[in-house]
Amino acid sequence: MPLPIEPAAGKVILVTGANRGIGLATARELRKRGAKVVAGVRKPERMPAIEGVTVLPLDAASAESCRAFVERAEKEQGRIDGLVNNAAILIDGETPALALAEEDLRRAIEVNLIGPFRLCQLVLPGMLKRGYGRIVNISSVLGAIGEMGGGFASYRMTKLALNGLTRLLSAEAGRESNVKINSIHPGWVKTDMGGAGANREPAEAARDIADLVSIAANGPSGGFFYQGEPAEW
Numbered sequence: 001m002p003l004p005i006e007p008a009a010g011k012v013i014l015v016t017g018a019n020r021g022i023g024l025a026t027a028r029e030l031r032k033r034g035a036k037v038v039a040g041v042r043k044p045e046r047m048p049a050i051e052g053v054t055v056l057p058l059d060a061a062s063a064e065s066c067r068a069f070v071e072r073a074e075k076e077q078g079r080i081d082g083l084v085n086n087a088a089i090l091i092d093g094e095t096p097a098l099a100l101a102e103e104d105l106r107r108a109i110e111v112n113l114i115g116p117f118r119l120c121q122l123v124l125p126g127m128l129k130r131g132y133g134r135i136v137n138i139s140s141v142l143g144a145i146g147e148m149g150g151g152f153a154s155y156r157m158t159k160l161a162l163n164g165l166t167r168l169l170s171a172e173a174g175r176e177s178n179v180k181i182n183s184i185h186p187g188w189v190k191t192d193m194g195g196a197g198a199n200r201e202p203a204e205a206a207r208d209i210a211d212l213v214s215i216a217a218n219g220p221s222g223g224f225f226y227q228g229e230p231a232e233w
């Protein structure tokens with residue numbers, strides 16, 4: 001059964017790491033649907049211009065930058081309806097866990113886990129108070145426990161933990177809440193991270209992400225999805 005979706009038109013939605021890859025395609029898709037998109041990017045001057053998209057500086061690895069980003073977005077837009085935690089790094093390639101440098105693991109945790117965690121902590125209180133909010137954490141099948149193989153050690157661990165964060169926050173928001181937090185696997189996508197050999201276009205992943213951040217009040221929370229269907233954790 002397809003996920004129940006509401007129009008994104010007029011919704012204020014933050015997209016992190018929106019200057020290239022899946023984040024850029026998601027900003028474009030949400031803008032096309034009439035959302036008020038706020039793009040959080042490390043270097044605003046590198047963000048391709050998209051009519052109607054507000055661009056604000058964001059380094060997900062910095063607590064101060066995350067705080068300033070959310071504060072400014074809230075002040076300028078009046079509220080935050082949605083958050084797409086897209087920014088992430090894959091620095092260890094196929095490095096096995098036994099060869100992983102602690103420093104690389106720390107860097108990956110900082111951007112891929114603590115970044116989304118910080119942003120959730122910053123936006124969720126307002127969402128819970130207003131009784132509306134949608135958060136989509138961009139995870140990966142590489143972090144699925146059932147699919148856990150070797151290599152990509154820091155990346156896998158951070159995406160596994162990110163899925164845990166999705167469940168945790170969703171449980172804390174409560175079943176009856178109209179604040180919904182979900183994870184998504186975008187597929188293997190042609191981006192700098194996914195490489196040219198990938199089998200999905202950024203625009204295809206972006207449509208799935210835009211749908212999930214527009215989930216209706218009777219839609220799921222605390223789920224993990226791939227192409228609109230529940231995925232294995």
Ligand SMILES: NC(=O)c1ccc[n+]([C@@H]2O[C@H](COP(=O)([O-])OP(=O)(O)OC[C@H]3O[C@@H](n4cnc5c(N)ncnc54)[C@H](OP(=O)(O)O)[C@@H]3O)[C@@H](O)[C@H]2O)c1
Pocket residue numbers: 016017018019020021022023040041042043058059060061085086087088089111138139140141185186187188189190191192193194195198
């Ligand atoms: N591509 C795939 O096949 C695939 C598969 C599964 C999951 N994913 C997930 O999908 C999401 C997007 O991936 P992608 O393929 O589009 O990756 P990408 O092409 O490497 O783009 C990553 C984006 O994240 C931003 N970013 C990195 N560190 C940041 C930080 N500290 N603060 C703010 N922004 C930061 C980058 O900005 P800069 O330009 O400044 O570096 C860039 O805009 C990620 O969460 C990734 O793990 C991708």
